[in-house]
Amino acid sequence: MSPTTLDYLLWGALPYVVLAVLIGGTVWRYRYDRFGWTTRSSQLYESRLLRIASPVFHFGLLVVIVGHVVGLLIPETWTDAVGITDGMYHVTALSLGAVAGVTTLGGIALLIWRRRTNGPVFSATTVNDKVMYLVLVAAILAGLATTLLSAVAGLTGGHETDYRETVSPWFRSVFYLQPDVAAMTAASGAFKLHALIGLTLFALFPFTRLVHAFSAPVWYLFRPYVVYRSRDEEPTPSTRPIRRGWS
């Protein structure tokens, strides 16, 4: 199957548009809306469900993210070289992926249920949040679908495209600035759908509350507890309006 014009647009051009929006949008948001850059925690309203749902979702998601990084960035030749067989790789990846995926889905389902049924949390939910949840859930569902399809194919000996020969090379090629459109064209429909929703999510990312993920406070681990700061530090013009003379 040779790539069509649509394929070139989707897998050759769109990724760069999304990258531009993701990076440009994040920079713009950071410059323009540092005040709006927050988790917008709703724990003050409701804690009981959140204390289960949020960690389940986030920890599941962290595993999913690691899985993506490994699956997309590490070429098959490398794992072959260290002696991991295809079979071993796929059994581990699919089972771990399925568990993490289901956990994430369960977590977000509970989060959304909480959001819908808890009055205060619901009234603090913006349209922006709703769109974000829609795309996020779609991405998780489509991702789980690819995992399950691959697993079923593996078990029944049927045929499902190996993403490590299609999606992954394409993903890496995007960053070499030589998008391998043909590789992605060869992937199955489920993978294409998941990739498209994923791209949508990345494009939306800078404009939603999801930006909180970019400020994951890892450097807290390396900082002294008490922070001193001088009053005279120049306020950056992009975030502070003109004020009185002394501030």
Next chain:
Amino acid sequence: MAQRIGKVMAQVAMVMNLDKCIGCHTCSVTCKQAWTNRSGVEYVWFNNVETRPGQGYPRRHEDQERWQGGWKRTATGRLKPRAGGRLKKLATIFANPKMPSIQDYYEPWTYDYEHLVSAPLGDDIPGARPRSLISGEPMQIKWSANWDDDLAGGEELAANDPIVQKIGDKVRFDYEQAFMFYLPRICEHCLNPSCVAACPSGAMYKRAEDGIVLVDQDKCRGWRMCVTGCPYKKVYFNHKTGKAEKCTLCYPRVEVGMPTVCSETCVGRLRYLGVILYDVERVGRAAAVKDEKDLYEAQLDVFLDPDDPEVQAAAIRDGIPERWVASARRSPIHLLAKRFRVALPLHPEYRTMPMVWYIPPLSPVVDALSESGHDGEDAGNLFAAIDTLRIPVEYLAELFTAGDPGPVKDVLGKLAAMRSYMRRINLGEEPDESIATAAGMTGADIERMYRLLALAKYDDRYVIPTAYGVDEADRGVIDEIGCSLDFEGGPGMGGMGGEAPFGEASGRPQPASVETFHALRDRQTSDGRSGPARRFNLLNWDGNGRPPGLFPERDQKNSPGRDQKNSPGPDQKNSPDRQDGPEPEARRNTRDGGHLRGHGESK
């Protein structure tokens, strides 16, 4: 003093004289008007006044077994946030296990005033039912910030005071034997702030120049760990903006040499503000002393004597302006806390080294003595009475000295001595130095303390140097270099704020005065949570004008004189929906301090 002087830092600190607090809540209300009169912080009281014994605000915040605020001393003698160190904080960041819920504070509400005018005609008088400002639903009011004010609820509520539970039967609630006093609380602007330590993004900081602890609103990412970190529960989460907010010690006022709003408006004139010089290198060790009861003494050791030339030289060496050193020498805080030792820290056992100190109340001891036929102002009688005060010394000790009654008795002794000593002088008798000596003071010190505590002149209470770089000529006058409403998109530039890009809390932060301006406008036209103007909040109505929704619509044709655009009728002068209506008010608010001073202040 042979101790080496490390890096010297300056701190603007406060002392409150509890004997004078009448529990009027003026401080809370003026603070709220100035800082938290916005949606998202309806439940937030940077300043609150608690009746003790009582549960406080938020409820039972002193129960650190439950809330895990402040620091804990580890077996190796180091300090660690009680709720857990850095790793544990990050591991529990997705849902904070020790986060108070809005119910622990109280659910803010308004009343359904619209029903008063929209109810159908009938025999029953319509009522305005309470509605939650959080969910918008009708609600039952079951608790609020001062639900147990003045011992309301009696033993049933006050028995849940964590201190009462600790010291048990020493506290009496029978009507004849009950006691109470008021405890106004603000952020302590601690020397070893655990809120700052708990903030994963490093958005909270202690200002190097004056020690004020602030939240950088542009850096806060809403991890809400600081709420748990502060044992005094003085960091609040703005549920609309998703950012933490806390008492700022009114830094825009303090920077120009004016007292905080709560101090300025305090009816009892019981608040003192001044500079303390301290050795920052001693803070860590002092906060980690083994015995909790030594913490009070340890903190006093951190404070430096501003009259000591070596301290002065060290302060100048470390970049503290001479003006500040001079101010520290006149500081009422230094006098009350360190020299006279009549002010005590609140809950030193939290190990945050709080910097708002309290002079404990002597309770109505003179009256009680006089009623029992004694000379209520005789030194001997007074000293003896301290052990049998209605407010048990043990209770005060749990508040101020980690349970050690010694320092509290000393303070009460000094306050009693001041009464006896000064009475002799007032009666024209010879001053009796032995009264002073018995309390460990000198007559001269007592007279100085009397000036500070009893006469309490404005300029003695507030000794605040202006911020670095601000001219001394600015003292007491806030003059705006530009109009505070002149920010991009602000009313001063013709804009009115407008829609925010990512929900109501996003976009650039607005100066507080502008927010107040909009809040005032919005509130005069609506008491809804954030939506368009529908209902009208009676509490904000000054009796003038015809706010929309308050009265039934008038027939425009029948009253052409009321046409809003063409001829502003007399009762429209203060109509809140006029563009320029509230503006002078908003401006006046931003300058109020300049005028407040002198209003009824005896100098």
